[in-house]
Amino acid sequence: MAYWLLKSEPETFSWQDLVDKGAPEEWNGVRNYQARNNMRAMQVGDEAFFYHSVKDKCVVGICRVAAAIHPDSTADLKNGKVVWECVDVEAVKPFQTAVSLDEIKVTEGLQEMVLVNNSRLSVQPVSDAEWAIICKMGGL
DNA sequence: GCCAACGTTGGC
DNA sequence: GCCAACGTTGGC
Secondary structure, rough: OEEEEEEEEEOOOHHHHHHHOOOOOOOOOOOHHHHHHHOOOOOOEEEEEEEEEOHHHEEEEEEEEEEEEEOOOOOOOOOOOOOEHHHEEEEEEEEEEEEEEEEEEOOOOOOHHHHHHHOOOOOEEOOHHHHHHHHHOOOO
């Protein structure tokens, strides 16, 4: 099983929005090839951190891939072809304590995270080791 | 609110 | 196919 990190501006779509939904939701709106390719690699059952960018700058919970890659319903076709795709995710568990970007930056073993080095990528892979460290920091 | 980093677009 | 210009993201 693989681990991931999904970024969203809380004012656009927050962790609470996903929790309130209580069902799988399309992770749509991604318009970046690298991010899309990461989503293509996701499998049902993979887990992902939910990260709030801009305002919060912290990991707030864990969600789970509920449906594998499929066309993004909010995207237009390009020359009649599907270009943008997405997966569906559902909330699994909130962190006891949110893990901030500041903490991640100064924590041993997390300094190589994509979040630290390529902050603009909105769908990122997370290593098993990084996953374990951040879960612990989040109180899970 | 600013600006650096990055990705995309479009002219050549 | 290259590269300058532009737009967007996201940390500060």
